[in-house]
Amino acid sequence: MSKRSIKILDTTLRDGEQTPGVALTPEQKLEIAKALDELGVDIIEAGSAITSEGERQAIKMISNAGLNAEICSFTRALRSDIDAALACDVDSVHLVVPTSDLHLQYKLRKSRGEVKEMALDAVRYAIEHGLTVELSAEDASRSDLTYLKEIFLSGIEEGAHRVCVCDTVGVLTPERAYELFAEIVQTVDVPVAAHCHNDFGMATANTVAAVRAGAQEVHVTVNGLGERAGNAALEEVVLALTQFYDVETRIQLKKLYEISRLVERHTGMPVSPTKAIVGENAFSHEAGIHTAGVLAHPLTYEPIAPEMIGHRRRLVFGKHVGSHAIENELRRMGLEPTKEQVREIFEQVKKLGDRGKMVTDAELRAIVDAVMGRTFEEIVKLEELTVVSGNKVTPTASVRLRFEDKQVTESGLGVGPVDAAINAIRKVVEGMSNIRLQEYHVDAISGGTDAVVDVVVKLTDGKRIVTARGTSGDIIMASVQAMLNGVNRLLWDRKLGGSE
Ligand code: KIV
Ligand code: ZN
DSSP, X not given: OOOXXXXXXXXXXXXXXXSTTOOOOHXXXXXXXXXXXXXXXXXXXXXXXXXXXXHHHHHHHHHTSOXXXXXXXXXXXXXXXXXXXXXXXXXXXXXXXXXXXXXIIIIIXXXXXXXXXXXXXXXXXXXXXXXXXXXXXXXXXXXXXXXXXXXXXXXXXXXOOEEEEEETTOOOXXXXXXXXXXXXXXHOSSOEEEEEBOTTSOHHHHHHHHHHTTOOEEEEBGGGOOSTTOBOBHHHHHHHHHHHSOEEOSXXXXXXXXXXXXXXXXXXXXXXXXXXXXXXXXXXXXXXXXXXXXXHOGXXXXXXXXXXXXXXXXXXXXXXXXXXXXXXXXXXXXXXXXXXXXXXXXXXXXXXXXXXXXXXXXXXXXXXXXXXXXXXXXXXXXXXXXXXOOSSSOOEEEEEEEETTEEEEEEEEOSSHHHHHHHHHHHHHHHHSOOEEEEEEEEESSOSTTOXXXXXXEEEOSSOEEEEEEEESSHHHHHHHHXXXXXXXXXXXXXXXXXX
8 A cells, every 4th residue: 555645845934934033045045945845845935925025036036946846935815915926936825814813803903704805815816826825724723613614615615725724823732733633634625734833842743643634734844943932843744754654755854964954054043952853962872871772783772873864873972971982982993992091081081071061072082192192293283363353343363374384374254253263264274175164162161251261163074073172261262272173183083094
């Protein structure tokens, strides 16, 4: 028997962009839309055409980019919104009409009859203009069921191709979602979509319940972005459906991690390390029992292989580390430590971890070098750094580095002095090697204006990733130190040519 298959409508570019603090340029939207298309999303809600000139430019670019996905614009039940969508060459409209008395009374100040008329007029108008129409009921989960059905049934009579039930403020539970969706699925003869918000942390569970009740389409966003607590996360819904319910989608699972990072970069909304599926820690292990288990058989502490979604496993070294993990890491580095050396490294890592800090890769390598009598050479050295910042000047840094036997000078601008200094170093490093800064974290170790700060960076050369730390009373120097520590580790590892 063939598997049941459902459609994915991704609304990262509309509901996701409504995340407070997020605004994407048309170019960024186009890049994300292309990635969503490659991921296998069926419908891309590219934005709301009525919003602004920039939004229309973005939607139009996406519509004309030759993507496989259906390109959709959000519209209210207004002819002007539909005209704006038409001007962007979209395939479909996500035509939204509020249905709860709360919204009718306080937001629209209209009666049920008036709102129904508006909805039907808009559906008719969109159909007449050749658009595919998904008629969506906003706040459906708090609406009178009879009225909700009436809106859907009369909209379908006017030609709506699909309907969508919105749990706008995330008040459904999986049981209630199942009942509501089963009721709507039995009432209408067009596909039903689920649009669930995460106010109570149940968006994924409610979306899955909707699918179990017969919904044929789900609305999701990458990383669960969206208004307030966000929408159901694409990666969570897709994984739950395919892993636990034998429901198929067209999503290429291997691209999930990559698109999560792309959206994180463009939206500036950091993905929590503990975020399900795509968080940095989703496949990281530190505790001794866990790392030993994972090394013996990954499935002991991982529900799926990280490679399945394009992620990777990481063993983290800190106070919970086990000697087994240390030994494994040393062997992975091509070393053959004695039992005493493993013990010594294990003790030193624990000691560092006991200070309440994660042990970075660069620190672990320094311990290993010291214990095993290995040499380490700084390939890049800081010779001079000047930073200018102030009230009416753009923060600027100039840096002179010695890169093996060459002296390299660069300058960089930034939003602040730290950014300027990092940008200057970045230019040298990216020019001479292909090392990129992936993450930057800063922590004050002590309080007060004379606080000692601790900067941890994550760098990659595409093949390897290293974390490194810099600690100083001066945030610029701490940042520069962290960068150079990481860069030197990567370059040294590369020079040794091992698997480190
Ligand atoms: O959450 C919601 O109800 C929405 C609609 C406006 C579609 O995003
Ligand atoms: Zn929404």
